[in-house]
Amino acid sequence: MGMTITEKILAAHAGVKEVSPGELINVQLDLVLANDITGPLAIKEFRKIGIDKVFDKDKVVLIPDHFAPAKDIPSAQQCLEIKEFSREQGLTHYYEVGRNGIEHCFLPEQGLVVPGDVVIGADSHTCTYGGLGAFATGVGSTDLAVGMATGEIWFRVPESIKFILKGKPRNPWVTGKDYILAIIGKIGVDGAQYKAMEFTGEAIRDLSMDGRLTMANMAIEAGAKNGIIEPDEKTLAYVKERAKKPWKFYTSDSDASYCQVIEIDVTNLEPQIAFPHLPSNTRPVSQATQVKIDQAVIGSCTNGRWEDLVVAAEIIKGKKIHPEVRAIVIPGTQEIYLKAVKEGLVEIFVNAGAVVSTPTCGPCLGGYMGILAKGEKAISTTNRNFVGRMGHPESEVYLSSPAIAAASAILGRIGSPEEVA
């Protein structure tokens, strides 16, 4: 019986020839990640295990990105804790503010994650790296502590759902974000509970690496354990320039078994909006044009990559942000930030009346840098629109692609780039 890409990567890291869904296995880890929120808890638990040193100082990554640059004193304390631990342990991969970015934009960009890896992160969006053809999943701080100490974790091998995306979208503004929102809208926020989501088909092969990372990023929003895309020549081109270690391409066998196969034709797909308060509450943008907005956020580990800023700048160039809207642009990493400065994107945003922030999670999780007041509404390229996610429990978040967020920032209501003539 053939295996899926997810099963193959897990089997290789469990040191066995074959695994099948439902099996409980122990897996060797290639990388273990935490941030300024989950890191301090993980360190506290690590200290209780009775092992002094992390399993491999080259395989533990700590990044202050959520409330960093520190937004207040308790946050500063949490950032300090992960920094001190990194020093004490001699970690190779601690990245200070000013030399980092949002973890899930930063790690692939810096080649710290490569195809074929098994990665756990104390952050639910660790599944992003599936876009490279790696097995990556989010865990809590205690699992992470054990991972840091032993270099291993137990997993239940997930069943896989195959999503075959066919066709080429007619609408030029349809992106990977719209694909994944459409999928979550179709299967629901627990539609892939505990499972692997494997994305394949012509439309996926046509997607850039940035678009693939966006799709894998939101697998968790359908409850999945991981999202994954088979690596190809685009993956190779991306990885070749960045990888800090060897990689391995795994692909699914043609006779691999799936618990479900879902085909989606993207030819007539419209850009998607997820209405409050669930990412599955999706509607095409044409049904959302009456929603007035107070804020537009372009950034996050979902859509803070280079391509995302380019699309937004293309739409905003020469226009003005609507007088009643705050537009906040947050490049995902320092490298993207610098490129945006050099290539004139920052000037376009600032001239239009937008704010450009240093890389941070910031408003995505209601941390800082754009918190919503009672009753305010935001369009955002982030990944969650739960109650209170970006601020007051009575505020609202609408999720979209960067193109729609940029157009909406100009219109003062949700709308499409075609309306911003």
Place this chain on the structure above:
Amino acid sequence: MAGNKVSGQVWKVGHDVDTDLIIAARYLNRSDAEFLAQHCLEDLIPNLPERVKAGDILVAGKNFGCGSSREHAPIALKAAGFSCVIAESFARIFYRNAINIGLPIIVAPEVSKTVQEGSKLTVDPVSGEIKDLTTGTVFQGEPFPPFMLEILEKGGLIPYVREKVKNRG
């Protein structure tokens, strides 16, 4: 601790209660359990921490704990006084986190549909048996795989791993 039967009064919540609702990110600049407990579920059930009694049981619908990986969520529930969470289904990371920190959780699809808010339940986290003392109804929750049960009985993943590490020498 986790091996013992627990009993308490039921608090009910609906489907898809996410980790932001369990503990909002605005409190994640701290990680001490007592502080987190004071803000547990506050956007969903006003003043819950003052009203919950030690041992109370949370009964939820589908997909409880979806969203972020923050372990602060089960920590807040446990420190607020909940002895157990029963749901139709749990989100994956929350499920692991709860067991890892020694908060008993049970998948029992019928409970949230039948049990009333305020009724009294007795729960055996080991066997998964749930008894509604108000109506006398008995439910059978899904059993844990043996090694997960061992983690729960040891009080969480850390004591479990610590023992393994010690035995290895």
